[in-house]
Amino acid sequence: MRGVRASKVTGLALLGLFCAAVTWAAPAEAASTERIVTDHRTGLAIAGFDPVAYFIQSRPVAGKADFEAHQGGAIWRFHDARDREIFLSAPEVYAPRFGGYDPTGLARGRIIAGEPNIWLIHGGRLYLFSRIENRDAFAANPAAFAEAAEKWPALSETLADY
Known part of the structure; x- marks a missing residue:
């Protein structure tokens, strides 16, 4: 009987750790x-x-x-x-392009929130990025990333409404 109870407790503990790990990892990619x-x-x-x-x-x-x-x-x-x-x-001019989501993530089909301190103005529009490396990659080839990030309308439809 003790073995069964210990197994249940161990199973619940592992499930709790898994849930905590999933919850902790979620902010990296916006599930917004x-x-x-x-x-x-x-x-x-x-x-x-x-x-x-x-x-x-x-x-x-x-x-x-x-x-x-x-x-x-x-x-x-x-x-x-x-x-x-x-x-x-x-x-529509002053708000961050793509709602403030990182255009390099959008270009890859991922919705990642940009950070207000990692930014760039290109073509008269404000872009926010999740990482400095993403901003630098965008700056090296803004036209390609901006075009690829046009997946935004389809991706934004995957966001749930309240």
């Missing part, structure tokens, strides 16, 4: 539901960074809670009211 990369707790797009600042100040700048806008199912923050108005006049 959003068309725009957002923080699940706050709803902030691109971790609260001002998307317009990448173009005007040529660097990531943290947005402020006083200057927010709701657009595309996400909350966007801005450094000032001017940046908020610029964004709202053309969100």
Whole structure:
């Protein structure tokens, strides 16, 4: 009887470890539901960074809670009211291309969230990357990656709606 009970306990422990490992590994590749990369707790797009600042100040700048806008199912923050108005006049220009997902991952058929501090502007659009190596690969051949990343419409359809 003890052997059966020990086997059950061991089996449950192994199942728990497996579940923990699967849960722990999940963030590397986004199993997301959003068309725009957002923080699940706050709803902030691109971790609260001002998307317009990448173009005007040529660097990531943290947005402020006083200057927010709701657009595309996400909350966007801005450094000032001017940046908020610029964004709202053309969100399709200032929002990160592919919703902030890494275009090199998309080119490979994988949905991976980009990081706001790893970025590049190409062709008048902001791209976010999950790794510096991905940004460098994209920069070496942006046209090829941008074209291959056009899998985005089909991939974005695989994201579930809430």
